[in-house]
Amino acid sequence: MDNFLRFSHVSFFRNGNCILDDISFSVPKAESLVILGRNGAGKTTLINLLFGYLWPTTGSVFVLNEEYGTTALKPIQTKIGIVQPAHQEQLLQKSLTVEEMILTGFYATLGLYNDPTDDDRKKAKERLSLLNLTHKAKQTYSTLSSGEKSKVLLLRALGNGKEILILDEPAAALDVTARFELNESISKIKKENPDLTRILITHRLEEIPKDFSSVLLLKEGKILSYGKKEDVLTAEHLSELYDLNLDVAVNNGQYSTSFK
Numbered sequence: 001m002d003n004f005l006r007f008s009h010v011s012f013f014r015n016g017n018c019i020l021d022d023i024s025f026s027v028p029k030a031e032s033l034v035i036l037g038r039n040g041a042g043k044t045t046l047i048n049l050l051f052g053y054l055w056p057t058t059g060s061v062f063v064l065n066e067e068y069g070t071t072a073l074k075p076i077q078t079k080i081g082i083v084q085p086a087h088q089e090q091l092l093q094k095s096l097t098v099e100e101m102i103l104t105g106f107y108a109t110l111g112l113y114n115d116p117t118d119d120d121r122k123k124a125k126e127r128l129s130l131l132n133l134t135h136k137a138k139q140t141y142s143t144l145s146s147g148e149k150s151k152v153l154l155l156r157a158l159g160n161g162k163e164i165l166i167l168d169e170p171a172a173a174l175d176v177t178a179r180f181e182l183n184e185s186i187s188k189i190k191k192e193n194p195d196l197t198r199i200l201i202t203h204r205l206e207e208i209p210k211d212f213s214s215v216l217l218l219k220e221g222k223i224l225s226y227g228k229k230e231d232v233l234t235a236e237h238l239s240e241l242y243d244l245n246l247d248v249a250v251n252n253g254q255y256s257t258s259f260k
């Protein structure tokens with residue numbers, strides 16, 4: 001059994017309500033997975049379990065070949081990066097420069113409390129060059145456009161040697177151009193880090209980058225479907241997921257939905 005990232009019969013209850021119900025799935029190393037589900041389906045809860053922020057009521061969670069509950073959490077958590085613009089926008093220290101924001105990813109902190117080494121500063125600059133943001137290094141993060149911010153959050157999430165990257169609605173506030181650019185950036189980062197395992201949570205089918213190959217549909221705390229993108233993203237499955245009569249189109253590897 002592949003324990004790189006595995007949920008085994010995980011259920012999670014809160015206040016007597018079943019929020020996740022007997023969830024079992026396994027994501028191999030270097031896979032790129034999309035999680036789709038309506039508001040309240042349990043996506044955030046699932047991610048919190050993956051991070052070890054929440055504990056399953058029953059079942060087991062394996063991350064990086066370790067089972068939560070039998071090993072120290074911190075060494076695993078430091079290998080997982082997350083982009084969560086809606087949440088991070090409130091938490092991060094916005095007076096930091098772009099370069100400093102990247103450095104907070106190296107130290108896994110919200111603000112910059114360490115005195116960065118010259119080596120770390122050099123690495124942060126290299127990171128920025130990956131997405132052509134070198135010229136923004138000294139600009140204050142809060143003055144960036146939303147599209148630029150999302151790219152900086154992406155680079156920040158990569159930290160220093162992350163193995164799993166979680167993208168939680170990374171493009172929610174972006175216009176079409178910025179969304180396209182962010183998708184390109186997400187793919188570029190994967191090309192530079194082929195072993196990186198990516199998990200994308202999105203509400204828009206149109207936002208799924210072409211190089212994501214598997215999809216998990218979550219409905220009311222249960223897995224509705226999980227497997228290869230082309231097998232899961234069917235009109236039948238998506239109509240059931242959203243309780244609507246939907247059509248699915250695929251154009252050059254890009255998926256979209258419309259009402260029947």
Ligand SMILES: Nc1ncnc2c1ncn2[C@@H]1O[C@H](COP(=O)(O)OP(=O)(O)OP(=O)(O)O)[C@@H](O)[C@H]1O
Nearest residue numbers: 014015017019037038039040041042043044045046
């Ligand atoms: N601490 C809690 N106490 C009670 N109910 C909770 C708690 N946390 C989450 N829930 C409930 O669990 C369900 C799943 O919530 P969750 O945030 O995981 O959904 P989601 O799929 O991420 O939704 P969204 O797409 O809106 O972010 C919701 O009905 C929510 O109200």
